[in-house]
Amino acid sequence: MNQIPKCWAVVPAAGVGKRMQADRPKQYLPLAGKTVIEHTLNRLLQSGAFQAVAVAISIEDPYWPELAVSKHRHLITAAGGKERADSVLSALKSLRGQAAEDDWVLVHDAARPCLTASDIHLQIDTLKDDAVGGILALSSHDTLKHVDGDTITATVDRKHIWRALTPQMFKYGMLRDALQQTEGNPAITDEASALELLGFQPKIVEGRPDNIKITRPEDLALAQFYMEQQT
Numbered sequence: 001m002n003q004i005p006k007c008w009a010v011v012p013a014a015g016v017g018k019r020m021q022a023d024r025p026k027q028y029l030p031l032a033g034k035t036v037i038e039h040t041l042n043r044l045l046q047s048g049a050f051q052a053v054a055v056a057i058s059i060e061d062p063y064w065p066e067l068a069v070s071k072h073r074h075l076i077t078a079a080g081g082k083e084r085a086d087s088v089l090s091a092l093k094s095l096r097g098q099a100a101e102d103d104w105v106l107v108h109d110a111a112r113p114c115l116t117a118s119d120i121h122l123q124i125d126t127l128k129d130d131a132v133g134g135i136l137a138l139s140s141h142d143t144l145k146h147v148d149g150d151t152i153t154a155t156v157d158r159k160h161i162w163r164a165l166t167p168q169m170f171k172y173g174m175l176r177d178a179l180q181q182t183e184g185n186p187a188i189t190d191e192a193s194a195l196e197l198l199g200f201q202p203k204i205v206e207g208r209p210d211n212i213k214i215t216r217p218e219d220l221a222l223a224q225f226y227m228e229q230q231t
């Protein structure tokens with residue numbers, strides 16, 4: 001009998017957060033009484049969707065061992081890499097021997113602490129029988145322009161342009177192989193772009209607009225607001 005594919009989470013959390021201009025990597029900034037990364041990991045762990053969560057942490061990170069969640073029994077720590085894709089590949093390799101080739105992996109940014117269990121289950125329920133997998137994404141409610149420097153060169157059809165979020169959900173073996181084959185390619189800024197480069201066509205699942213990535217200083221207050229709205 002075919003084994004029901006299991007789901008694993010991978011969390012790239014080895015960035016330095018340059019654009020945040022803070023005194024520490026943004027995943028360790030305080031937000032609603034915890035650090036950003038604690039919110040993200042708690043939401044993944046409490047969703048009940050995952051066998052385990054593999055987190056890629058910078059080898060120079062002094063903050064991680066101080067967090068109680070770093071000792072969670074369903075959490076695996078891997079060494080982060082130079083780029084986000086390297087960190088994801090490292091976390092995937094830490095699941096070797098545990099994740100089966102056809103198990104699902106959901107890759108979710110540590111910097112996205114407002115993810116809801118409803119979006120996790122929506123994505124899994126929508127994509128669990130798909131041959132490739134796909135990503136949470138947001139449509140645009142604004143007119144979109146193609147720009148060259150400070151000059152508009154075209155107005156683009158907004159129905160064809162969506163903003164990629166995370167989690168990004170792919171089969172363990174397919175994602176590992178795609179990231180290994182595209183290693184070092186600067187165009188690979190998310191998991192879907194690696195699969196696309198190899199000719200696959202991932203699906204999109206419309207996600208919640210409050211699943212923001214904390215990138216710039218003003219994003220922290222917005223995340224706080226969204227968290228207050230979610231409770």
Ligand SMILES: Nc1ccn([C@@H]2O[C@H](COP(=O)(O)OP(=O)(O)OP(=O)(O)O)[C@@H](O)[C@H]2O)c(=O)n1
Binds near residue numbers: 019109111
């Ligand atoms: N070498 C890297 C770079 C990024 N990330 C992670 O990938 C996620 C999304 O990346 P981004 O928002 O770009 O984070 P940073 O790279 O930290 O931000 P910046 O580009 O401003 O330095 C973050 O959770 C970040 O910790 C990672 O694990 N390893």
Ligand SMILES: C[C@](O)(CO)[C@H](O)COP(=O)(O)O
Binds near residue numbers: 165
């Ligand atoms: C993966 C991602 O969250 C999709 O939007 C995003 O690309 C990661 O952030 P970065 O600034 O591109 O590293």
